[in-house]
Amino acid sequence: MAKKGLRITILDGKVPRLNSWTESATTSLDQVVRWDEQFPGANFGCVFKKGEFWGLDEDVAGVIDRFTNETGITVSTFRVQSSAGRYHWRFKANADSDARLRNITQINFKDQAASVRFNNEQCVCPFSVHPEKHTQYLPVDMDATIQEAPTELISWILDQQVQASKPSAQSATEPRMKIQKGGRDTYLFTRAATLRSNGLDQKEIEAVILRENEELCVPPVDQEQALKCARQGARYEKGDPTPTMTIGGKLPGEAPVPPKQSQTSQEQPIEIIPKPAFRNPTKVIKSLAEYPRWVYEGTIFDDFAELCGKDNFIPHEFFVESLKTIIGAICGHRIQLAGARGQQPSRFYTIVIAPPGIGKSTAGNWAQEMLTGTGLLYEQSQQGAFMNIGCALGTFTSDVGMKKGFLKHSRILQIYDEASSLIEKFGITGSGGPFLDVTDQLYEYTHSYPQMGIKTDKELPVAPEFNNSILGYTTPVRWKNAFLRTHLDGSGFLQRLNIVANKSKKRKTKVFPPDLTGLRDDIVRRIQCLEYQMAEVTMTDEASKMFDDWLEAKEATEEWQSLPEEITGRLTVLIQRNSATLAFFMSGDPIIPNAEKAKEPIQIVCDEDIMTRAIALAEYELRVRQLYRPPEGNNEYALMECAIELHFAEMVQNGEAPEISRNKLFKDLNACRIGITVFDKCVNNLVQEGKLKVGKYEGETRRGRKAQVLTWIGDE
Numbered sequence: 013m014a015k016k017g018l019r020i021t022i023l024d025g026k027v028p029r030l031n032s033w034t035e036s037a038t039t040s041l042d043q044v045v046r047w048d049e050q051f052p053g054a055n056f057g058c059v060f061k062k063g064e065f066w067g068l069d070e071d072v073a074g075v076i077d078r079f080t081n082e083t084g085i086t087v088s089t090f091r092v093q094s095s096a097g098r099y100h101w102r103f104k105a106n107a108d109s110d111a112r113l114r115n116i117t118q119i120n121f122k123d124q125a126a127s128v129r130f131n132n133e134q135c136v137c138p139f140s141v142h143p144e145k146h147t148q149y150l151p152v153d154m155d156a157t158i159q160e161a162p163t164e165l166i167s168w169i170l171d172q173q174v175q176a177s178k179p180s181a182q183s184a185t186e187p188r189m190k191i192q193k194g195g196r197d198t199y200l201f202t203r204a205a206t207l208r209s210n211g212l213d214q215k216e217i218e219a220v221i222l223r224e225n226e227e228l229c230v231p232p233v234d235q236e237q238a239l240k241c242a243r244q245g246a247r248y249e250k251g252d253p254t255p256t257m258t259i260g261g262k263l264p265g266e267a268p269v270p271p272k273q274s275q276t277s278q279e280q281p282i283e284i285i286p287k288p289a290f291r292n293p294t295k296v297i298k299s300l301a302e303y304p305r306w307v308y309e310g311t312i313f314d315d316f317a318e319l320c321g322k323d324n325f326i327p328h329e330f331f332v333e334s335l336k337t338i339i340g341a342i343c344g345h346r347i348q349l350a351g352a353r354g355q356q357p358s359r360f361y362t363i364v365i366a367p368p369g370i371g372k373s374t375a376g377n378w379a380q381e382m383l384t385g386t387g388l389l390y391e392q393s394q395q396g397a398f399m400n401i402g403c404a405l406g407t408f409t410s411d412v413g414m415k416k417g418f419l420k421h422s423r424i425l426q427i428y429d430e431a432s433s434l435i436e437k438f439g440i441t442g443s444g445g446p447f448l449d450v451t452d453q454l455y456e457y458t459h460s461y462p463q464m465g466i467k468t469d470k471e472l473p474v475a476p477e478f479n480n481s482i483l484g485y486t487t488p489v490r491w492k493n494a495f496l497r498t499h500l501d502g503s504g505f506l507q508r509l510n511i512v513a514n515k516s517k518k519r520k521t522k523v524f525p526p527d528l529t530g531l532r533d534d535i536v537r538r539i540q541c542l543e544y545q546m547a548e549v550t551m552t553d554e555a556s557k558m559f560d561d562w563l564e565a566k567e568a569t570e571e572w573q574s575l576p577e578e579i580t581g582r583l584t585v586l587i588q589r590n591s592a593t594l595a596f597f598m599s600g601d602p603i604i605p606n607a608e609k610a611k612e613p614i615q616i617v618c619d620e621d622i623m624t625r626a627i628a629l630a631e632y633e634l635r636v637r638q639l640y641r642p643p644e645g646n647n648e649y650a651l652m653e654c655a656i657e658l659h660f661a662e663m664v665q666n667g668e669a670p671e672i673s674r675n676k677l678f679k680d681l682n683a684c685r686i687g688i689t690v691f692d693k694c695v696n697n698l699v700q701e702g703k704l705k706v707g708k709y710e711g712e713t714r715r716g717r718k719a720q721v722l723t724w725i726g727d728e
Contacts, residue, residue, distance in 0.1 A: 013058050013137050014039045016090070016158055018065055018102075022047040023055040025143035025237070026136055026197045027244050034059065034132045055140035062131040063105050065158060068169065069135055071118050071195050072125040073097030079168050089159040092138045092149050096620040100135055100149070103161040112166055117202050118195040122172040127198060143237075144193070144306055146631055147624055193306065196229040200238055204245020214246040221245075303329040303512065304632055307625040311597045312535055319531060320378050323524045326371030327514045330364055334379035334483060336593065337362040337510070339539065341403040341425035341481035342388050346542040347596045349588055349618075350550045358593045361455060361482040363431050365491050365513040365640055372485040373429050374523060380405075380427070382528050386536050389425075392417060398543050403481070409437055411446040414480075423479040431484025432494035438505075448503055454480035455508045488513075488640070492655060493682040495642035507581030511636045534602075541603040541614065548613035549592040555623040559587065562627050579637040583630045591618050591626035598622065648686050652694040655681050657703075660724035670724035674706075677722060695722065 014020050019037035022029045029051065030036055037059035038044070044056070060066050070076065074097060076087050092100040103109070109130075116128035129135050138151040191199045200221050207217045221242040225232045232238070305328055308314040316335050317328035337360045344358035364372050383389040387397025389405065396402035403423035408414040417424055428434050438448040486494070551559070563584060566572045572580060595618040603614055641658065659681060660670045674695070678684070683691040698704040705723045 013056075014041055014044055018158075019059040019061065020044050020137070021057050021059050021134060022051055023057045023134075023136065023140070024240065025055065026057075027201060027240055028057065028134060029054070033134070037134070056137040057134040057140075058102070058137055059134045060129045060131060062110055066103055066105055066109060066113060066131075067129040067133075067135050068101045068103070069094070069127050069129065070098040070100070070125070071121075071127065071192070072123065075126045076101060079165060083164055083168065085162055085164050087162065087165060089161070090151070090153070090156040092151050094142075094149055095145070095147070096624070099152070102158045104158050106160045108163055109161060109166055112170065115202075116169070116173060117199060119191065119199060120173055122174050124192065124195065125172070127195065128169060143197075144304075145624065146304065146628055190230045191228050192230055193309075196225075196233050197237070197241055200225060200229070200233070200241035201245055204242045205248050206245075208246050208248045214243065217246050218242040302632075303327075303514070304625075304628040305329060305332070307594070307628050308332050311594065312531070312538060313597070315534075316379070316382065316531060319526045319528070320375065322526065324371065325516070326375055326523070327366070327516055329512050329514065330366070330372055330375035331379065333360075333362050333364065333510065333512045334376045335382060336360065337481060337483045338379050338383060338389065338425060339535070340589075340593065341423060341479070341483075342383065343401040343539045343542045344481070344589070344593070345423070345477060345479045346401060346545075347547040347549065347592050347616075349592050350548050357456075357479060358589045358596075359455075359479060359481045360510045360589065361508050362484070362510040362512065363482075363491075364485045365488055365511065366485075367515065368487050370514070370516055371523065376427065376429075376483060376485060378526065378528070382532055382535065386532065388536070388539075392421065392424075400544070401539060401542050403479070407434075408447075410440075410443040411450045412443070414447070414450060418478055422477055423481075425481045425483065428482075428484035430490065431486040432490045434482070434484060435494040448505060451480070451482075452504050452508065454478060488515075489680065489682065491640060492642065492658070495651070504578070504581065506578040506637065506642065507583075509637075510586060511633065511640055513636050513640060537602040538597065541605045544605055544607045544610045545603075546613045547592075547596050547616050549595045549616045549618050551591070551618045551623070552620070554620045555591075555618050558620055558623045558627070559584075562630075575638070579634065579641065583633060586633060587623075587626045587630045590629050591622050592616075594618075594625055595622050648690050649694055649697075652681070652683065652686055652690055653698060656694060656698065657724075664724075671721055674720040674722055 017039060019039055020043075021033040021037040047056075048054070058065070058067070068075070073095075076099070080086055087101070089104075090102045092102075094100055113128060113130050115130045115133055118124045118127040121127060136149055138149055138154065140149050141147070142149070203224060204217050204221055207220055212220070218239055221238050222235065225235075225238040233241075305314075305317075308317070313332045313335055314328075317331040320326070320331045321328050340357075340359040344360075347358040364375075366372050380389065388402040390396050390402070392404045392406045394404070396404075403425045404417075404421040405427060406417045406421075406424050407426050407428060408417060414424075426434070438444045438451075440447075566580075595616045599616050639662070656677070659677065660672075663672070664670050672680070677695075678688070678691055681691075695704065699706055703724065703726055705725050707721050707723065
């Protein structure tokens with residue numbers, strides 16, 4: 013972009029990092045390289061100046077297409093795709109644009125369809141990464157030249173302007189125009205700059221921005237991001253004070269509305285790079301370690317999370333993934349990608365990991381309640397109301413027990429209030445191995461039960477479709493400890509898991525159960541058609557290419573190559589299952605059940621938007637699997653050494669110093685299950701290897717091991 017003549021600045025997401033970014037923006041390639049070295053992995057932005065270049069950013073797909081349809085004039089210039097059907101258009105300035113154009117915010121553009129960046133405004137460069145969606149802004153043709161805009165386009169843009177309502181003390185309660193996703197950062201930053209020009213101090217600007225973020229942005233951005241926009245706007249030169257001005261009916265500096273707490277943010281953001289001493293020293297990027305809740309916008313899963321999350325601190329992803337897993341068990345076998353019949357049913361093995369007491373099981377119970385009484389979810393002793401959809405609830409202790417369960421039901425959902433109870437069963441001598449093997453094999457669709465060896469074999473149906481789903485909840489400590497006696501490394505179990513995690517420690521003394529009646533009816537209407545017809549999901553060529561390009565790009569990275577198959581394996585399967593599920597539940601109005609069309613599949617399309625969402629979930633899963641990778645080893649000593657190593661790695665990832673008292677480490681690892689002899693020997697071995705250092709806390713006067721502090725130094 014600098015070679016094309018555009019001035020460049022460094023960004024934090026989509027917001028400028030530098031105080032004087034409008035003045036320091038440059039076309040110097042040397043300066044761009046220095047910024048890249050100073051802020052590795054950061055985004056860059058193009059800064060527009062009157063007389064040089066300007067831009068039009070589409071916030072609704074097809075704005076320029078609408079101009080072409082209305083005038084018959086085709087627009088040709090350099091552009092960057094921000095999402096499906098939406099582009100950032102770049103134009104070279106001329107006398108006409110300089111004389112007539114100005115900055116036009118999204119809120120001042122008809123239908124909030126676009127914004128004009130004219131002077132001292134900026135927009136992200138190609139190949140920058142969206143801070144929320146984690147997708148790249150891709151140029152349509154990098155070699156295209158930046159052209160002057162037709163005079164008719166400038167006139168048309170000016171005709172699209174609308175006057176935003178000006179709030180006053182008398183109209184404080186009147187509804188104001190909402191700012192949708194994609195334009196929130198720009199609005200908050202522009203608003204902050206405007207307030208600064210009106211003479212407000214930074215604290216006053218922050219108060220206004222926090223309030224307007226809550227009142228106008230749909231959904232509000234995180235509080236820290238809103239404050240960042242406020243600080244950036246406050247870096248402009250302060251204008252003359254305007255004491256009589258009101259902001260949303262309140263005077264500048266007046267107490268803002270208390271900001272809502274983010275439901276999905278983690279109190280300890282994961283943004284530290286593990287030291288090379290740890291296995292697979294790869295970056296864990298903060299933005300990708302946060303759950304991409306935006307993926308489910310416009311689906312019944314998000315509606316359920318919104319309904320249940322009202323007045324509750326329970327993270328929304330717990331509701332989304334619990335309901336998705338249960339619905340997948342009920343009808344996921346009837347939603348499949350074209351050409352993948354019998355290979356990729358839209359079912360999930362989901363494990364939710366979070367500290368105790370924040371509502372994991374509550375989310376699961378409400379998701380079950382959503383389908384209770386519909387005939388779609390029932391106990392093993394019961395029969396459902398449907399033949400081809402629905403599933404039975406059950407938990408098992410062995411392969412034999414599971415086999416007996418499948419004698420009566422071909423679709424079973426295992427729900428574990430404590431997921432470690434399932435994992436520990438895999439370590440039982442004699443029965444654990446076959447139980448694990450069957451669980452792995454039933455992740456796919458199968459016409460025959462994997463293990464045959466008990467007298468009830470002949471009682472099995474001739475050709476059933478066995479479908480197994482798992483939904484479990486656990487805490488980080490119990491998750492880690494569950495593997496100490498279970499040799500799962502290399503078994504393929506971890507790569508089949510859909511792990512969802514949240515480190516929030518928020519609590520409430522009371523939860524408020526939602527009224528699920530209306531939404532329950534909506535879900536039943538949506539999936540009833542699958543009783544008679546399969547849903548066949550076909551990828552568009554663009555979506556298929558996006559999928560292929562993502563995998564090819566991943567496989568070419570050093571990070572991907574350094575990770576074990578347990579972490580990277582079956583992510584493509586997860587993308588296929590999520591894309592099929594999303595495509596079905598975003599496919600418009602519910603389809604009327606029709607028994608006469610039983611042999612005709614319901615045709616569903618998976619486009620680029622759906623694929624973008626599915627890939628975002630896979631990116632999240634890649635990071636979470638690294639964070640919650642269980643200890644490896646084929647004996648107690650190897651497992652304990654690995655558990656110690658991973659515990660220190662997690663401390664570093666959470667921003668903590670890699671040191672801990674010997675007694676606390678013993679308790680955190682629940683090492684009493686293996687014994688102090690094994691624990692001591694492993695600690696001493698790591699000390700002798702030079703990976704651990706033993707000392708005492710400063711000022712410690714007690715004697716014995718309680719006074720000892722262990723510090724991880726790795727191979728340094």
